Amino acid sequence: MLDKISQSLNRFFTPNRISLSVCLVVAIAGWFLTKMSKVYTHQLTYTLKYALPTNATFDQNPPVRLDVDLRASGWSLLSLIRENDSIEVIASELSGKPTSAKIFLSEKLGQWAGDELNLITTDPEQIQFTLVEKESKKVPVILNGDLVLDPQFEWREPVKIEPDSITIFGSSQHLAETTSWSTRSFSKTNISKDFTERIALEKSSLALETDSSHIWLTGSVDQITEKEIYVPIQVADSLKGNISIFPDQALVKVNLGLRHYDQIEVSEFLLIAEPDPSDPGSLRVVVKEYPDFVTYLAHTPESVDYLRSNP
Structure with missing residues (x-):
């Protein structure tokens, strides 16, 4: 059996075929190396993750993502793609100092891909914010949705919201401007039985955070x-x-x-x-x-x- 397999392989791998295969491998490797050495224009997106000091917050919402157009060799782009698509920002280092996003990214990306990067444009162009003292207060939750009963039913009692208020965190100015917090838009129609549902709250931001992302809505009906x-x-x-x-x-x-x-x-x-x-x-x-x-x-x-x- 082994002799038959050996004979078949010998018949297939003739000197000409082996020579041709080696040439193909060398050609493909050469093509790949040539392509990877060329310079390309590419767009990448990075998420900014901020490290904040204790009891500090932003005076305004800082950018949470950077879109960048850059020119780099295939090898450099490969290095960037292999890395994480998020970048940590030490907030205290940039507070009160408008910073060019291009310079900031060049320093960060250079650690991964060396100095062979040419950043063409970034969106936004600047990273700008100031850290202020974080404060908190409670605000009521407001329903932003429709609750429509089946015509043959009525509410047994008022709909319950739990919790009916949440704690928000932010600067004194943001807290003064915020008197309530809304749920995300929702619709529930033809209600004909008791229910308890999780309703998402409007998304918080870096400058104005909440201690909860949702509330529970409970309704009791009677025919x-x-x-x-x-x-x-x-x-x-x-x-x-x-x-x-x-x-x-x-x-x-x-x-x-x-x-x-x-x-x-x-x-x-x-x-x-x-x-x-x-x-x-x-x-x-x-x-x-x-x-x-x-x-x-x-x-x-x-x-x-x-x-x-x-x-």
Whole structure:
């Protein structure tokens, strides 16, 4: 078996084929070395990560990324690509000193790729900020979104935000200008069951930080149902003792949550029969009071007849 394999290899690797293979390898290596020695224009992006002293913050948002157009040999570019795409900035060294981004990057990138770099442009052109004392305060959280109930449901209780306030950190000026913190935009529709959801807060910045990135939103709902209840009709004070009305009760229809269905009481309604300017022969029935947990729909009758009992 081994003899057959050896014979096959010998037949394939003839002197001519071996010579040709060596030439191809040398040619490819030469082409690669030539290409890597040439100078190219390329764009790179670097993230700036700031090292801050304790209890210090920025007076304004510093740049968090630098886009750079540069010219360098293929070998230098390969060295840069192999390195991390983030650069540490010692904030205390640049505070209050507008610094050319091109010079700053040249020093940093030169450590990785030597001096064979030519930085053409950077965006932004300058790194500029001043460190100030970090302060803090609490601000309320504001919902920036839509909560839409299914038409057959109502809120059992107000929606809960936890926490309903957060601590923000920044300069005294930034804190004075910030009175609340908003959630990111969201939408929740056709709500028909209880829920607890994590809602992201608006992103903080280097100059204004928060102690939380999200809040929890909790909502409880109740299905709406209809109920009919007979309620006595009272006579207006100006007519009491002078008339008798008929009928003396009305059928009131209301919408309410299921949890209140068995709690509703007749005594929570007040229906008054009072003069109707448009029809002197009858009295109109007006609903003066009803529970705040119901949605009033209608009552029957809307007017009543009367007889004078004391002419």
